[in-house]
Amino acid sequence: xxxxxxxxxxxxxxxxxxxxxxxxxxxxxxxxxxxxxxxxxxxxxxxxxxxxxxxxxxxxxxxxxxxxxxxxxxxxxxxxxxxxxxxxxxxxxxxxxxxxxxxxxxxxxxxxxxxxxxxxxxxxxxxxxxxxxxxxxxxxxxxxxxxxxxxxxxxxxxxxxxxxxxxxxxxxxxxxxxxxxxxxxxxxxxxxxxxxxxxxxxxxxxxxxxxxxxxxxxxxxxxxxxxxxxxxxxxxxxxxxxxxxxxxxxxxxxxxxxxxxxxxxxxxxxxxxxxxxxxxxxxxxxxxxxxxxxxxxxxxxx
Numbered sequence: 198x199x200x201x202x203x204x205x206x207x208x209x210x211x212x213x214x215x216x217x218x219x220x221x222x223x224x225x226x227x228x229x230x231x232x233x234x235x236x237x238x239x240x241x242x243x244x245x246x247x248x249x250x251x252x253x254x255x256x257x258x259x260x261x262x263x264x265x266x267x268x269x270x271x272x273x274x275x276x277x278x279x280x281x282x283x284x285x286x287x288x289x290x291x292x293x294x295x296x297x298x299x300x301x302x303x304x305x306x307x308x309x310x311x312x313x314x315x316x317x318x319x320x321x322x323x324x325x326x327x328x329x330x331x332x333x334x335x336x337x338x339x340x341x342x343x344x345x346x347x348x349x350x351x352x353x354x355x356x357x358x359x360x361x362x363x364x365x366x367x368x369x370x371x372x373x374x375x376x377x378x379x380x381x382x383x384x385x386x387x388x389x390x391x392x393x394x395x396x397x398x399x400x401x402x403x404x405x406x407x408x409x410x411x412x413x414x415x416x417x418x419x420x421x422x423x424x425x426x427x428x429x430x431x432x433x434x435x436x437x438x439x440x441x442x443x444x445x446x447x448x449x450x451x452x453x454x455x456x457x458x459x460x461x462x463x464x465x466x467x468x469x470x471x472x473x474x475x476x477x478x479x480x481x482x483x484x485x486x487x488x489x490x491x492x493x494x495x496x497x498x499x
Contacts, residue, residue, distance in 0.1 A: 200241035238461035318425035381427030
């Protein structure tokens with residue numbers, strides 16, 4: 198069973214807890230309300246845009262206890278606050294200590310694997326969009342440990358120029374379709390952070406990303422090979438003339454988490470692949486050896 202992303206974009210509602218359910222209460226009129234109940238074990242993440250959403254403390258505690266992130270976003274669909282559990286795994290302290298002390302050669306090898314997979318995934322999206330994947334595949338074949346030759350940035354320039362046009366710049370505050378990318382990456386980031394925390398690692402301690410203002414550096418690292426799923430959906434909408442982050446766009450971007458991927462275990466939804474990637478990262482940390490397990494990047498071309 199795949200968990201669902203709950204998105205509260207507009208309107209007034211209250212989130213509370215009743216037994217094993219998150220209760221969403223909305224006013225119908227001045228006298229009546231309606232309720233929806235969502236089992237906590239079926240929720241992937243909660244993303245809030247509306248300033249009129251309120252919470253009970255018991256709801257927030259239970260969401261945290263179930264490693265379900267609550268992401269508060271601004272009008273550009275960028276996260277500005279997260280509610281995150283203090284403890285989510287019985288071996289958390291040991292794993293975090295090993296994570297913090299990860300040797301540089303292992304970090305460099307893990308980053309090399311992630312960036313190679315990211316570039317291969319981007320090439321697959323270009324192929325899906327009937328564009329030229331070869332320059333990006335060439336970059337993927339030449340990623341050094343730690344990406345010392347900056348293949349990621351060079352590949353990104355080629356990739357975005359083809360995906361949209363040479364005037365497009367990928368920037369969080371940039372022109373459309375950046376807002377669509379922002380929203381899709383927010384959903385993906387929440388999924389990555391959830392599984393990192395559930396695995397007993399700390400989302401702030403990145404492999405490559407290091408920013409004292411970023412509480413989710415490791416999530417940003419782990420999600421790199423999966424961004425292409427968001428990109429593929431955004432370029433489809435862009436080609437259809439859709440630029441607004443409306444209800445339809447959100448539904449399509451949330452559906453990226455259910456995209457079918459080919460793995461060594463057979464076909465699986467993208468969200469499950471993120472979970473397995475987090476688990477394989479834990480093995481890498483515990484064994485001091487690169488054991489990353491990622492889906493076949495050519496899945497994005499199908």
